[in-house]
Amino acid sequence: MTTRNQQLTEVFVEVADSLIDDFDVIDFLQNLSARCVELLDVAAVGILLADDHDRLHILAASDEDTRLLELFALQHDQGPCVECYSDGHPRIGVSLTDPAAIARWPQFTQSAQETGFVATNALPLRLRGRVIGALSLFQNNPEPLGTPDLQLAQALADVATIAILQQRTLAQSEAERDQLQYALNSRVLIEQVKGILAERWQMPIDEAFSIFRAYARAHSRKLSDLAREVAEGRQDTDSIRAYNARTPRPRA
Numbered sequence: 001m002t003t004r005n006q007q008l009t010e011v012f013v014e015v016a017d018s019l020i021d022d023f024d025v026i027d028f029l030q031n032l033s034a035r036c037v038e039l040l041d042v043a044a045v046g047i048l049l050a051d052d053h054d055r056l057h058i059l060a061a062s063d064e065d066t067r068l069l070e071l072f073a074l075q076h077d078q079g080p081c082v083e084c085y086s087d088g089h090p091r092i093g094v095s096l097t098d099p100a101a102i103a104r105w106p107q108f109t110q111s112a113q114e115t116g117f118v119a120t121n122a123l124p125l126r127l128r129g130r131v132i133g134a135l136s137l138f139q140n141n142p143e144p145l146g147t148p149d150l151q152l153a154q155a156l157a158d159v160a161t162i163a164i165l166q167q168r169t170l171a172q173s174e175a176e177r178d179q180l181q182y183a184l185n186s187r188v189l190i191e192q193v194k195g196i197l198a199e200r201w202q203m204p205i206d207e208a209f210s211i212f213r214a215y216a217r218a219h220s221r222k223l224s225d226l227a228r229e230v231a232e233g234r235q236d237t238d239s240i241r242a243y244n245a246r247t248p249r250p251r252a
Contacts, residue, residue, distance in 0.1 A: 007039055008039065011032075026059055026060065028160075029049070029059045029060035029160065032156065033047055033060045033061055033062040034062055036062070036153065039152060040145070040153055041145060041146070042139055043116070043139055044063055044138040045135065045138070046060070046061045046062070046066045046067065046138070047136070048081055049125070050085065050133055056085055056134075057074070058070040058074065066115070068115075069111055072108065072111050076107045076108060079108040079112075079122075079136075080094050080136070083122070085134040089124070090122060090124060090154070091120075092145075092150065094119060094120050094122075095119050096109045096118055096120060097113065118140060119138075119143075119144070121145060122137075123135045123137070123150075123157045125164070127162060130165075135156075135157045135160075186223070186224035186227070189228060190223055190224065192231065196231070196237075197212055197230070211244040215244055
């Protein structure tokens with residue numbers, strides 16, 4: 001039989017793996033939702049994550065009914081999880097049969113009760129002052145979660161946040177490296193085309209490049225795109241030279 005400590009070890013190993021391997025955020029969060037049900041005294045778990053435009057999306061749920069409930073909450077902009085994300089504060093021990101909760105979130109509480117839940121907790125996915133989502137813990141019994149379970153749930157939410165933000169940082173760095181590599185490759189191509197044009201037009205490289213650049217500017221073309229067309233034989237270089245012969249060149 002797997003002990004609680006063994007389960008915890010497995011969870012944190014999975015988190016560590018997510019920091020070094022190809023990271024599938026949906027699969028990671030789906031697995032985390034299942035782990036929360038295993039480790040905590042809850043019936044179901046849902047995980048919401050915000051996009052770059054601050055819109056929440058349901059990224060994972062321990063079962064389909066919970067996914068639909070969270071989707072319903074987002075559609076009606078109601079529920080502890082939505083408010084938890086908005087202000088970054090947890091909502092603990094929320095009774096879904098409490099008159100105050102029903103008055104505050106009428107559609108959400110009704111749908112949650114129809115799903116079989118009587119209580120819920122919402123914890124922020126937060127790192128320092130940055131909140132990127134929320135973790136919902138649904139209960140089918142009214143007993144409040146114990147402090148150890150709540151502390152563990154917040155710890156899992158915290159490590160999930162770190163993993164997600166780490167992945168975003170790596171993805172951004174990768175994009176920046178790709179942009180840099182593209183710029184470097186484009187510069188090599190432009191240098192090659194400068195030599196081609198100088199030889200073809202029988203003039204100094206600087207003069208050939210000035211003509212080439214003036215044509216690109218006049219036609220709102222990127223130097224790299226125009227150079228690629230010249231290199232691939234898809235751009236008539238005589239038309240570039242003829243156009244510049246008729247048009248004053250811009251200053252460098």
